[in-house]
Amino acid sequence: MVASIALPRLMRIGAGASRLLPEVLGQLGLSRPLVVTDPFLAGSGAVGTLTERLSAGGISARTFADTVPDPTVASVEAALAALQAGDHDCVVGFGGGSPMDTAKAVAVLARHGGPMRRYKAPHLQDEAGLPVIAIPTTAGTGSEATRFTIVTDESSDEKMLCIGLAYLPVAALVDYELTLTKPKRLTADTGIDALTHAIEAYVSRRSNLFSDGLALQAMRLIAPNLRRVWTDPGDRAAREAMMLGATQAGIAFSNSSVALVHGMSRPIGAHFHVAHGLSNAMLLPAVTAYSASGAIDRYATCARAMGVAKAGTGDEAAVEALVAELRALNDDLDVPSPQEYGLDAARWEALIPTMAQQALASGSPGNNPRVPGAEEIAVLYREVWAG
Template sequence: MMAFQAALPRIIRVGGGVSRDLPSLLDMLGLDRPLIVTDRFLADSGKAAMLVEGLKAAGINARVFADTVPEPTAASIEVARAFLEAGEHDCVVGFGGGSPIDSAKAIAVLAVHGGQCRDYKAPHLQDQSGLPVVAIPTTAGTGSEATRFTIITDEVSDEKMLMAGMAYLPVAALVDYELTLTMPPRLTADTGIDALTHAMEAYVSRKANAFSDSFALSAMRAIAPNLRQVWADPQDRAAREAMMFGSMQAGIAFSNASVALVHGMSRPIGAHFHVPHGLSNAMLLPAITAFSAPAALKRYADCARAMGVADRDEGDQGAVGKLIDELERINAELQVPSPAAFGIDASQWDRLLPVMARQALASGSPGNNPLVPSEAEIIALYRRVWAAGA
């Protein structure tokens, strides 16, 4: 077995209602001046206020920053950092989907180390820690509560910057599936496919290892049978719980291996056309899997078996064929729009393909793919994804 390094949040609490453990968790960590970073929806719905009230009852005063944006930008991070620096905070609580948690991670690093987000983009590795981050996810998708990455858009260059290193790994995570019961169907589908993509890419990544493999396979087993169920019946608590647990495991898997070509190509779509991250992954996943599978047939066949779409004794080639069919079926049944159906302009898509391909390669993620593409191959794949949905 090859040598590898594994890293996890120091504390992970999982289960219905564990978000209410925030006061006791902070006490255990010796922290008592939190900034809660969330979004307008969670503030207006009263969910953020419930966290604040719970803390207040324990004698902890928290301030709330609720102006994160759906795909965080360098400018939005600067506004949040200024808010944090106006208080005497000793930690940051990321409360929400991937965007508030990603924002919390970036703010926590910049507050200690200074500079701008672009100073920290990959290949820079930020291992020296910032303020402690506690993550409380409200979607079953990004796995950001357990990863050493954050994604921030440079709005000047329209580039989604990958920021990586141990500094972004939350010190603790409270994984409470009850927070996902009110997720709307579109968000449920997009974040669920995002989590499935994390697990698959971690498993086929060139950086995969025995530790990440175990979490990736377990995540696929949890997500695949429940993805359609949470779309069809949002109140199915058992299915929501399985999705939340699978999402966290997928986050652990790719944080300790890597993502690959789907994510590399997905980020430019999000940056240039404002497509939500999980949705752009979903648009790409079937075509990129078909492109990559010949270079890692057994690995992709293992994914098919873990997802329950191929029998254990089925040959690898047949299993991979069933996997690609299943990914296309998921997109159809969960009404994933094509780039054209999402409203992207065909001429603008075509014009930006060389830029998007260069940005995809520059992120480093395609280099972890079983089959590493050239810039021309990435452009051809973008064209194939467009043509499939046109």
């Protein structure tokens, strides 16, 4: 089998990488960016610092700072209107997954038109939109290096997965210093999101030698450092490891795929507005326990890469240690169950058939080592309800 590999054209990784934005734009022949970001980063002064640096480099930028968590069709259209109001040749996504996903969607719509629903999977959008430069401020989504974006259709409460080379940023500036002030809850949720990306990329039916190496290295970086950054947000070495691990996990799953955790996670986010990383964390232990029999050797390798099983440990014992570690990680990082989070029990139960069908329709469960049907997914939703 020939693996199809796609990466950003340019990557700058390390302390201060975000300060190289003017230089990178010049290398790409771009000079009129729209910076897409969120209200928090705009209010914190981070966006002002970014645009001042551009101005000092002779680049005039405009800013759209009204992205929302889990981008919606309406929020993407608002960003598109901001872009169309100026003369822009590229989009800079500055923030967590939501600003970067918004920037990707806007870049495609600007060149190819809407509606957004036209682009949801299984549609493949390889024809390029405007160039996207991604600057992540969280160590989690890996969106700076993936060929995916996700937009929620408010009319149907569906998280639409959009796939194609058009969503792959041309450049990624990965600066761990931007994560030093992240709050604990965001640190935990995005960190487990990145760990989920690495595990699912490795056990996916679409894994390959290229993605395998990155996925395992991401696990080696994330697993020993996630509790460290939770305990000490200013731990620079741990923050650097988490940021690199999240990017490597993003590259890994972008060049293989995610699987059942993500398929089940997206409907939770769409219907209950639970942050994506948090819903992944809620699901990861139970889905791993369910899936392990489909690729016990691969899950055992994950356990060894994460340091929770020794090299000589048998596969079954290693998988047991992996599931136990994922449960312990949720406990240590105060990850709530859906019930503990305060979701409505009757609504959860009533929506299970819809969520199961939406999970299957995304295609992600089909990449899982153990491929479930709708009823098995429903059982898992009921299992994770109370943790």
